[in-house]
Amino acid sequence: MDQFSKDLDKEICNEEKFERGEEDDDGDEEQEEGQDDWDDWNADEEEGEEAFDSNFLCLFCNSKYNHCDTLFNHCNSVHYFDFHSIRRALGLDFYGSFKIINYIRSQVADNRCWSCGLSCKSNQDLQNHLHKILNLDDIKALWDDDKYLKPFRQDDPLLYSFIEDEEDDDEMTRENLPFHPNQNKENGVEDCSSTSHGYLNAPSNLEGEIENTVKTTETLGLKDEMQEDIQFKLARRNFDRKDIKNANESYFGSYSSFGIHKEMLSDKVRMEAYMEAILQNPSLFHNAAVMDVGCGTGILSLFAAKAGASRVIAVEASEKMAAVATQIAKDNGLWWNRKQTRDCDMSSGTIEVVHGMVEELNKNIEIAPHSVDVLLSEWMGYCLLYESMLSSVLFARDRWLKPGGAILPDTATILVAGFGVGGTSLPFWENVYGFRMSCVGKELVEDAVNTPIVDIVDANDLVTSPAILHTFDLATMHPDEVDFTASTELEPNSHDPSNSNSVEVEASRCHGVVLWFETGFTSRFCKEAPAVLSTSPYTPKTHWSQTILTFREPVAITSRKSRTNISAPVGSHACPAVKVHLRLSIARAPEHRSIDISLETTGIAGDGRKHHWPVQLFTLR
Amino acid sequence: MGRRKNGNHSSTALNGLPQPQGSKICFEDDDEAQVEETTEGSNFDESMCDAADDSNRVIEDTACEPGQSFNDKDDKTSADYYFDSYSHFGIHEEMLKDTVRTKTYQNVIYQNKFLFKNKVVLDVGAGTGILSLFCAKAGAAHVYAVECSHMADMAKEIVEANGFSNVITVLKGKIEEIELPVARVDIIISEWMGYFLLFENMLNTVLYARDKWLVDNGIVLPDKASLYLTAIEDADYKEDKIEFWNSVYGFDMSCIKKQALVEPLVDTVDQNQIVTNCQLLKTMDISKMAPGDASFTAPFKLVAERDDYIHALVAYFDVSFTKCHKLTGFSTGPRSRATHWKQTVLYLEDVITICEGESITGSLNVAPNKKNPRDIDIILKYSFNGRRCTISKTQHYKMR
Numbered sequence A: 001m002d003q004f005s006k007d008l009d010k011e012i013c014n015e016e017k018f019e020r021g022e023e024d025d026d027g028d029e030e031q032e033e034g035q036d037d038w039d040d041w042n043a044d045e046e047e048g049e050e051a052f053d054s055n056f057l058c059l060f061c062n063s064k065y066n067h068c069d070t071l072f073n074h075c076n077s078v079h080y081f082d083f084h085s086i087r088r089a090l091g092l093d094f095y096g097s098f099k100i101i102n103y104i105r106s107q108v109a110d111n112r113c114w115s116c117g118l119s120c121k122s123n124q125d126l127q128n129h130l131h132k133i134l135n136l137d138d139i140k141a142l143w144d145d146d147k148y149l150k151p152f153r154q155d156d157p158l159l160y161s162f163i164e165d166e167e168d169d170d171e172m173t174r175e176n177l178p179f180h181p182n183q184n185k186e187n188g189v190e191d192c193s194s195t196s197h198g199y200l201n202a203p204s205n206l207e208g209e210i211e212n213t214v215k216t217t218e219t220l221g222l223k224d225e226m227q228e229d230i231q232f233k234l235a236r237r238n239f240d241r242k243d244i245k246n247a248n249e250s251y252f253g254s255y256s257s258f259g260i261h262k263e264m265l266s267d268k269v270r271m272e273a274y275m276e277a278i279l280q281n282p283s284l285f286h287n288a289a290v291m292d293v294g295c296g297t298g299i300l301s302l303f304a305a306k307a308g309a310s311r312v313i314a315v316e317a318s319e320k321m322a323a324v325a326t327q328i329a330k331d332n333g334l335w336w337n338r339k340q341t342r343d344c345d346m347s348s349g350t351i352e353v354v355h356g357m358v359e360e361l362n363k364n365i366e367i368a369p370h371s372v373d374v375l376l377s378e379w380m381g382y383c384l385l386y387e388s389m390l391s392s393v394l395f396a397r398d399r400w401l402k403p404g405g406a407i408l409p410d411t412a413t414i415l416v417a418g419f420g421v422g423g424t425s426l427p428f429w430e431n432v433y434g435f436r437m438s439c440v441g442k443e444l445v446e447d448a449v450n451t452p453i454v455d456i457v458d459a460n461d462l463v464t465s466p467a468i469l470h471t472f473d474l475a476t477m478h479p480d481e482v483d484f485t486a487s488t489e490l491e492p493n494s495h496d497p498s499n500s501n502s503v504e505v506e507a508s509r510c511h512g513v514v515l516w517f518e519t520g521f522t523s524r525f526c527k528e529a530p531a532v533l534s535t536s537p538y539t540p541k542t543h544w545s546q547t548i549l550t551f552r553e554p555v556a557i558t559s560r561k562s563r564t565n566i567s568a569p570v571g572s573h574a575c576p577a578v579k580v581h582l583r584l585s586i587a588r589a590p591e592h593r594s595i596d597i598s599l600e601t602t603g604i605a606g607d608g609r610k611h612h613w614p615v616q617l618f619t620l621r
Numbered sequence B: 001m002g003r004r005k006n007g008n009h010s011s012t013a014l015n016g017l018p019q020p021q022g023s024k025i026c027f028e029d030d031d032e033a034q035v036e037e038t039t040e041g042s043n044f045d046e047s048m049c050d051a052a053d054d055s056n057r058v059i060e061d062t063a064c065e066p067g068q069s070f071n072d073k074d075d076k077t078s079a080d081y082y083f084d085s086y087s088h089f090g091i092h093e094e095m096l097k098d099t100v101r102t103k104t105y106q107n108v109i110y111q112n113k114f115l116f117k118n119k120v121v122l123d124v125g126a127g128t129g130i131l132s133l134f135c136a137k138a139g140a141a142h143v144y145a146v147e148c149s150h151m152a153d154m155a156k157e158i159v160e161a162n163g164f165s166n167v168i169t170v171l172k173g174k175i176e177e178i179e180l181p182v183a184r185v186d187i188i189i190s191e192w193m194g195y196f197l198l199f200e201n202m203l204n205t206v207l208y209a210r211d212k213w214l215v216d217n218g219i220v221l222p223d224k225a226s227l228y229l230t231a232i233e234d235a236d237y238k239e240d241k242i243e244f245w246n247s248v249y250g251f252d253m254s255c256i257k258k259q260a261l262v263e264p265l266v267d268t269v270d271q272n273q274i275v276t277n278c279q280l281l282k283t284m285d286i287s288k289m290a291p292g293d294a295s296f297t298a299p300f301k302l303v304a305e306r307d308d309y310i311h312a313l314v315a316y317f318d319v320s321f322t323k324c325h326k327l328t329g330f331s332t333g334p335r336s337r338a339t340h341w342k343q344t345v346l347y348l349e350d351v352i353t354i355c356e357g358e359s360i361t362g363s364l365n366v367a368p369n370k371k372n373p374r375d376i377d378i379i380l381k382y383s384f385n386g387r388r389c390t391i392s393k394t395q396h397y398k399m400r
Helices: A002-013 A022-041 A043-052 A068-079 A083-090 A094-109 A123-129 A166-176 A192-197 A205-220 A223-237 A241-249 A257-266 A268-279 A299-306 A319-331 A338-344 A358-363 A390-400 A426-430 A438-448 B010-016 B032-039 B078-097 B099-110 B130-137 B151-161 B203-213 B235-241 B254-262
Strands: A289-293 A311-316 A351-355 A372-377 A401-408 A411-419 A453-455 A467-473 A484-490 A508-521 A531-534 A546-557 A579-588 A595-604 A610-612 A616-620 B120-124 B142-147 B168-172 B185-190 B214-221 B224-232 B265-267 B279-285 B296-303 B308-321 B328-331 B343-354 B359-368 B376-385 B390-399
Touching (some): A068 A083, A083 A094, A257 A268, A268 A299, A268 A401, A268 A508, A268 A531, A289 A299, A299 A311, A299 A319, A299 A372, A319 A351, A319 B254, A411 A484, A411 A546, A411 A579, A426 A438, A426 B078, A438 A546, A438 B078, A438 B151, A546 A595, A546 A616, B078 B099, B099 B130, B099 B328, B120 B130, B120 B203, B130 B142, B130 B151, B130 B168, B151 B168, B185 B203, B224 B296, B224 B343, B235 B308, B254 B390, B279 B296, B343 B390
Parallel strands (some): A289 A311, A311 A351, B120 B142, B185 B214
Antiparallel strands (some): A453 A546, A484 A579, A508 A531, B265 B343, B296 B359, B308 B328, B376 B390
16 A cells, blocks of 8 residues: 555656556556456346357458457468557557558458558459568558548457457557657667567657657757647547547447446335335235246345245346346345255245246246235336336236235326426527527427427426326236227316406417326235325426327317307317317337327317317337 | 437436436526626636436537437437437537526627637537527628537528528538538637536547648637546435445345446535545647547645545536637536536545545546447546545546
């Protein structure tokens, strides 16, 4: 530690010199470790990488190798291309290396010599032609073009394997960056014909330039300024990070499923409803056999174990999350160690994590049919049914739940209400710092009339009372009842009484409807403490937000039954509707886990006249 | 402008994800008076926010990054497009509503008309075209507004709707690929800053445009950006965000905590939490710097101004427009009015018990991740030897 402090102090003192010693190596190594750890969690995203390992295609011929080192050795011995030496000699960083590979592949595809540019008639001719590099200076700019950031070969594993020996790279960078004017003095710009022998110590031409400059400037007493200039030049060689970002995007996705679990666990509304249902109903869970469908981190199983369950089967389809759930169960002493239980009769936990789809569970574990007392799941998706696991839960219910067994939650209700202009961003775009930008609002509406928006809606922006659209009884529903059609009517909120005397009460405009859901842990099973999980605009927000369906045109509505203009269409400003009738269907789309929503809207005037709007179809995917 | 955008696949999910407390943008009122203050330069202010957990934001739309743009994904379904446009417009709305940001630009332009009079201006990553409109109104001879996303079409309509078609030319495309009708421009204006100044930013695009088109002695707006570091007491929040995993509703999930520490948190920090001085880490001169200058190692020394505990270091940035008649700019620091950039919080593994006058020394290394250069790797080394506590550590963070 003291050593570290000293180094650190030194570093601070030498800030301008960029003195970097051993401690940096340590740092880099640690970083590598850190990344490895992280990768464990993100195994899903990167699982493709290993598959590529056996697929390193030679830059020049059709040979394939299992490892990039083997490949580069082959390139060196057969094709006179010594990747590592060139990289060192020219001080190629990640991006430079990335580009040279793509550059060479593009040239080889055209049967052109990558170093001298000679066009050959065939790949065979080219292979015969390939030669040692004549002069590094001549070639070093050849691939200095952003277009070589684009992988020439799709899914080229070489592009992200050459960085494995990052330490070399770091050393190289370190040698190149800061100024050691004396260190490399003896090394002139070497004759490059000896490429194949390696260029471990050969400075790049630029370094030579720097030395010269430094010498000159020392003489002139302008050292500092010039050094800045040199740094500038050096820095120019660093690659535009954003360019590469795009080139790589398809390779290194970075969406972390871990983040989603964090969000869900941090969703207090969700957690507290489940916690209450499980922990406050001890008679339901005491000595019960529990199955948790789609356990994720296993939090519901942990609750169930804590509530006294005798056995908890936690089913998780994602291999990674199943491993995480197992680890967490172990860390909390709640993991069921089958071996231990059998052999030593020692007490162990009750949670058994099973990796697999519920539908294929029998492959992995023996569970007697109709042996589960409580079926537990948090299966709800956006708009309740998007990406929902409801059918998996019903499958598990029909196969394993005891007759009369509990299912938690046992009800799910979809509700709806109309929203006003405040639920849109239209007013904002009317006047932006004195400029009109209403075309943006128009565009937003055009897009929104066939695609639901998942976002939070403020209860103050609702212009009708809420209405129940549909309720599922999870204990009794048939699996094919997941798709449904239902109708309901929305009544405009009554106007503020303080306005009731004003000469003209403005009709509100209903710009669309918002959907949300509630799931009930009712007294049918939760006799001691029923609970409700609500995702409504009136209650604290959840990670489900709400789902917004936008009308093609706003519908004028009013709670006052008087004053209607008979000649005007219902729903227009002159004849606002006093009720809005909705007929709404939700069906799982053929496409995996997405849902289709159809919405038919009818405005009903005070005198009973109606106006139907054409049906709107939305797809949430 | 333009950046901070949800990735394609995640946008649905992210829109719906629960925003952690305080993540909804709440700006104070937009009254001009407050903004005037901003322009005084002495009162640098701001920061804003963005869903702290929205880790997948990508800059995609803005000014044109090569390789992939909003429109060139052929397999995009209309729904994808829609979600994109929704989140995209949402981001522009959020940025425009960040009055510290937008009003500062407005003041820079309106109050320094001498800079713009009869000048040719290039707006890099124009987004809705708001900066171009400001410039046109300030008397620019011509403004080229370059935007590579679908937003360019909107910008064209907006320019027309406001009657500036003869002054503003909207060009849709990537800066690196586009051809300007003129060989040189007098002024380059851009709002390129990202979280932590550099996260997924388009600074390099601005530098590219500068080197290609700017006349000698031309002006880049803004022309200075500085990154700062300070230390805060943050027991409650750290408890909530990090220690959370020690006991998730009573269960030990600390195996996840390590990962949580690695991610800097973008969030607003209250100025009363600040325990030490604020150390300047790096100043970038946009008119001179090279793209590689955005990777750096900077030493720091943070001296405690009171006895307290330190749970995290906080990074934020200032931006200034030094060519204005009066120095103008804004800060995204905790002492300034909030902006959508908020601050970037780096939680420490351990709590430092610090006495007034004692100091934490160390260095901060900032560089793009080698494997995925859109991410930023931050290496924090720090060492503290105080009366009540001694610590020396290296921590790695990844903005992703």
